[in-house]
Amino acid sequence: MHVVIVGGGWAGLSAAVTLCSHGIRVTLCESAPQLGGRARGLRWHTHTVDNGQHLLIGAYRATLSLLDTIGLDHRQLFQRQRLSLHLIQHGQPAIGLHTLRLPAPLHLIGGLMMTQGLNWRERWAALRFCVQLRARPPADDCSVADLLLQHTQPAALTTRLWEPLCLATLNTPIHIASARLFRRVLLDAFTGHAGNSDLLLPRTDLGRLLPEPATNYIKQRGGTVRCGSRVTELSYGNNRISSVRLDDATTLECDQLILAVPPYACGRLLAPLPGCQGLVDQLQQFTYSPICTVYLQYPESVQLPTALAGSAGTLTQWIFDRRTSGQPGLMAVIISADGPHVSLDQDALATAVQHELARMFPTWPTPLDRLVIREKRATFLSAINITRIRPQAHTKLPNLWLAGDHVATSYPATLEGAVLSGRSAAQALLAAAS
Ligand SMILES: Cc1cc2nc3c(=O)[nH]c(=O)nc-3n(C[C@H](O)[C@H](O)[C@H](O)COP(=O)(O)OP(=O)(O)OC[C@H]3O[C@@H](n4cnc5c(N)ncnc54)[C@H](O)[C@@H]3O)c2cc1C
The missing domain is CATH 3.50.50.60 (FAD/NAD(P)-binding domain)
Structure with missing residues (x-):
């Protein structure tokens, strides 16, 4: 045959x-x-770089x-680490979520309860959402934004945690993203074995x-x-x-x-x-949704405090330190889905991202080189x-x-x-x- x-x-x-x-x-x-x-x-x-930084779990x-x-x-092949999300907002640490070295679901429950940057009401709301999501799937599909409203998620929690997670996993904005698919992604990562939520960064x-x-x-x-x-x-x-x-x-x-x-x-x-x-x-x-990657090459000594970091309220959404892939000083900045960056030309976008990183990390020197890669049909839209x-x-x-x-x-x-x-x-x- x-x-x-x-x-x-x-x-x-x-x-x-x-x-x-x-x-x-x-x-x-x-x-x-x-x-x-x-x-x-x-x-x-x-x-050799990638057409876009990829993260596996x-x-x-x-x-x-x-x-x-x-x-x-x-x-x-991978640097494997427990889930560890650091989100920066307006240049300040906004969220620090880490799963704990415990069997599932305690690894997540403990992690959520200790999330830095959330108050107790928000931590409890996030935990309640995860538990309810597991217990009952939405009868009909709806947007992730509607799902979050149905589960009375506080607005600050939505903007700082669920929205970046939805964009990162579905490459689709929360007001049109499929609640069913988002639920599936969360359940896959957070139920079953504790190792399911580990991050796998290619070396x-x-x-x-x-x-x-x-x-x-x-x-x-x-x-x-x-x-x-x-x-x-x-x-x-x-x-x-x-x-x-x-x-x-x-x-x-x-x-x-x-x-x-x-x-x-x-x-x-x-x-x-x-x-x-x-x-x-x-x-x-x-229909399709783009992903844009901006590579900024700094001197080899430049390092992110963690392998990856998220950023809210900026064009920059995620920064990956390519030291993990044997490329010290190289930062891959990811911008998912449509947004104001789409109307900027390559040079203007690289400059805007460079300035954002300079505000987040004031001690970093000017990058030595820059590269912008746009994948217009990176993923189908998970509507x-x-x-x-x-x-x-x-x-x-x-x-x-x-x-x-x-x-x-x-x-x-x-x-x-x-x-x-x-x-x-x-x-x-x-x-x-x-
Ligand atoms: C920038 C970016 C970042 C991403 N980040 C992540 C991530 O972090 N984690 C993750 O899990 N996923 C991520 N994804 C999604 C992931 O890359 C895709 O889901 C996956 O690669 C799709 O693989 P595929 O084989 O289905 O399709 P494709 O990779 O599109 O493969 C189809 C192939 O068919 C070829 N082809 C088309 N027409 C013809 C023809 N007529 N004859 C011969 N060949 C043809 C194309 O050239 C192409 O090589 C990302 C995608 C992008 C673009």
Whole structure:
């Protein structure tokens, strides 16, 4: 059996590795010159940075298991630390939340009760919210803002804790973000094993984390990886996909096909096929949200007091110290979703962020270099009722499967969602073919 996988992001790689581990011959086609998709490494002068700083958590079981499958030791790949959130507001420490070294849920209860920057009423409200969320899911989906109102969360708690958490996890503002998905994310991180809420900070760039070792794994098992190969057309006959056409006019025969591309690219490939109009319409309903990363290179001695810090009331939302990835002095500043930064050009945005950091850390010198990366369609927008449009892995065609972070999993657009979807598509294909 020959399986063609279109898309070399983490979903496509996950599908390819799963199939190779079952002795299936795969060809992976990626249109970009390198693998990784929205989680890739890129060259900047002499070093490699990421297209955007990524953070994983201990609950990302499928991702950790994928790394195990290709023979990597994730204890070496990540700096793992208990959840520790430091939020700065107007240059002053606003919130300090740390989970405790206790079994779940005591690790969170204790952490919330000791949160610095919240008064007792706010601490109690946050704890009550978590308990009630666990006990009963919202009957109908609504916005996270409405959910917080229903649970009478104080306004200061919303702005300082829930709003930054919602933006960081769903990349969607609270007034339109799906309450159901937010609940799922909180439950995944905070219930079950205490380690689920641990933060996993990559010690290397994203390219070396998965795409490079996964490519070796696939090739060692007889698979083929073709970068710079855009699939332009699917050939259809007898209710099956028989081959794919590439932009260099070559044709690849296939027994099975996995489309691991974002909804807009998937819709384009499926549109000419008979019987796929319903799915194409569904894919067209996805909307997207940007993430912008501003890298500021300071002298190597410059260090954040913690590996990451949040900031409220500024363009800057999160600052990651890339010392963790072996790049001392390099700060990655993350700005999720839409906002006033979108209308600033690269230079103006880098300058604005640089001034914000100068106010937060007055002893830091001027940065030596700056880089702005904007990912316009970083994630799908996790809006109210998003689950209604997320497609399943199987389609009406018996040899066509879908993967990608947008496919129906319990996760928002994340690495874990992408990896889970790729593994599920591969497993469904194997079950159907056996
Ligand atoms: C800046 C940024 C920060 C993020 N931060 C986090 C984070 O901290 N934690 C987290 O878990 N997630 C984060 N995410 C989300 C995460 O990166 C994505 O959910 C995940 O990478 C999606 O993987 P995917 O394989 O589903 O899609 P993609 O990565 O988009 O892969 C699809 C691939 O298909 C290729 N392709 C498209 N059309 C064709 C074609 N016709 N032929 C061949 N190839 C094609 C594309 O080039 C692409 O490589 C972040 C994303 C961004 C952009």
